[in-house]
Amino acid sequence: IDGGEINDSMIEQLARADRPWEYDSVIDMRRHDGMVLASDIEELAARWAQLAQGRDRGRRTAVISEDPLVRARISVTQSLFPQRVMMHFAKYEEGLEWLKASRGPTAVAV
Numbered sequence: 717i718d719g720g721e722i723n724d725s726m727i728e729q730l731a732r733a734d735r736p737w738e739y740d741s742v743i744d745m746r747r748h749d750g751m752v753l754a755s756d757i758e759e760l761a762a763r764w765a766q767l768a769q770g771r772d773r774g775r776r777t778a779v780i781s782e783d784p785l786v787r788a789r790i791s792v793t794q795s796l797f798p799q800r801v802m803m804h805f806a807k808y809e810e811g812l813e814w815l816k817a818s819r820g821p822t823a824v825a826v
Contacts, residue, residue, distance in 0.1 A: 719756025722748075727763050737772035740815045744808060745781035754792065761796035773799045776818060778811030780804075 726743075730736040745752075764772075777800050779786060779793070790804040805811035 718750060719752045720759070722752065723756060723760045723763065726760065727767065730764075730767065735771075737768035737775065740776040740819065741778070742808070742811055742815070743777060743779045745779065745783065745786060746808065748781070748783075752786070754789070757789070757793055757796055764797065768799065770799055775800050776815055777802045778805055778815055780806070780808050780811045782806050 733739070777797070779790065779802060781787070781804065787804045787806075790802060794800075794802045803811070803814060805814065
C-alpha cells in the first residue's frame with residue numbers, strides 16, 4: 717500500500733466518524749513496510765485541515781512506528797498538523813499510555 721492509498725483510507729475512515737476532530741488518535745504503522753513520502757504527509761495534512769477546519773486544537777496523535785525515518789520526520793509532521801500535538805513511539809502501549817495520561821475517560825470511534 718502506498719502513501720496515497722493510506723491517505724485515502726484514513727480520510728474515508730475519519731469522515732465516517734462523528735466530529736473526528738474531537739478525538740485523539742493513534743496512527744499505527746508497525747505493519748507498514750513501504751515508504752511514506754513527505755509529499756504524502758503534506759497531502760494528508762491538507763485533507764485533514766479541510767475536514768477539521770482547526771477544530772482539533774490540542775488533540776493528540778500518537779504515531780507508532782519502529783522506522784527511524786518516521787521518527788526523524790516527526791517534527792516535520794508536527795509542523796504540518798499545527799493544531800494537534802504529535803509524538804512518535806516505537807511501541808503501541810507507550811503511545812496509548814501517553815494519550816490516556818492526558819485525558820479523562822476515553823471514547824473509541826468505530
